[in-house]
Amino acid sequence: MMMRSGKAMLNVGVALTLALTTACSGGQEENTSGTPTGDTGAAQPAVAGQASSAPAADDTTTLTGVTLAEFTPDAAAGESAFVQCQTCHAVEPGVNRIGPSVHGIVGREAGTVPDYNYTPANANSGIVWTPEKLFQYLENPQRVIPGTKMAFGGITDPQQRANLIAWLETQS
Numbered sequence: 001m002m003m004r005s006g007k008a009m010l011n012v013g014v015a016l017t018l019a020l021t022t023a024c025s026g027g028q029e030e031n032t033s034g035t036p037t038g039d040t041g042a043a044q045p046a047v048a049g050q051a052s053s054a055p056a057a058d059d060t061t062t063l064t065g066v067t068l069a070e071f072t073p074d075a076a077a078g079e080s081a082f083v084q085c086q087t088c089h090a091v092e093p094g095v096n097r098i099g100p101s102v103h104g105i106v107g108r109e110a111g112t113v114p115d116y117n118y119t120p121a122n123a124n125s126g127i128v129w130t131p132e133k134l135f136q137y138l139e140n141p142q143r144v145i146p147g148t149k150m151a152f153g154g155i156t157d158p159q160q161r162a163n164l165i166a167w168l169e170t171q172s
């Protein structure tokens, strides 16, 4: 008698264990596939962007090592270089296109054009657009503000960047 009920209990136990195992592994699978996906999407752009690859807001080191001071800018030539920016930026105040107005950009704090919908990456970059920072940024915007929605690869020619910045400086 005792043996029988013991066996019966054992069978119930095994069945329960199996059911629980199945339920648990099912649940775990949902969690493992769900959690990393959520974490990756939420955490990676902010963490990887700000912490690892982006230079500090006040760092102006370029990829090639050149500095703005090494160039004698030609502001008039800079106006023609602005053709590359025009699809997305206007120099008139209050005129936002795909990108914000760049009126008075030199010396301005990043992410501060009214009524423009910046990414958090740009808005929270802590950057002040000094000529030197613009010189670095325009070399490779995605490096300086990882996560920016500015779809522009950069200007590799440092002389052209210097010219453009000198012209932008006159647009304030």
Ligand code: HEC
Binding pocket: 081, 082, 084, 085, 086, 087, 088, 089, 098, 099, 100, 102, 105, 109, 110, 111, 112, 113, 117, 118, 119, 121, 122, 123, 129, 138, 147, 148, 149, 150, 151, 152, 155
């Ligand atoms: C394809 C469109 C596009 C082109 C071309 C482009 N930009 Fe932008 N730019 C943007 C967008 C969009 C933003 C806003 C980025 C964000 O919020 O992440 C931006 C942001 C900026 C900012 C930061 C503004 C702020 O208020 O913080 C500067 C400076 C800038 N662009 C300069 C330039 C210059 C100079 C050129 C030309 C050499 C240029 N951009 C070319 C789309 C563009």
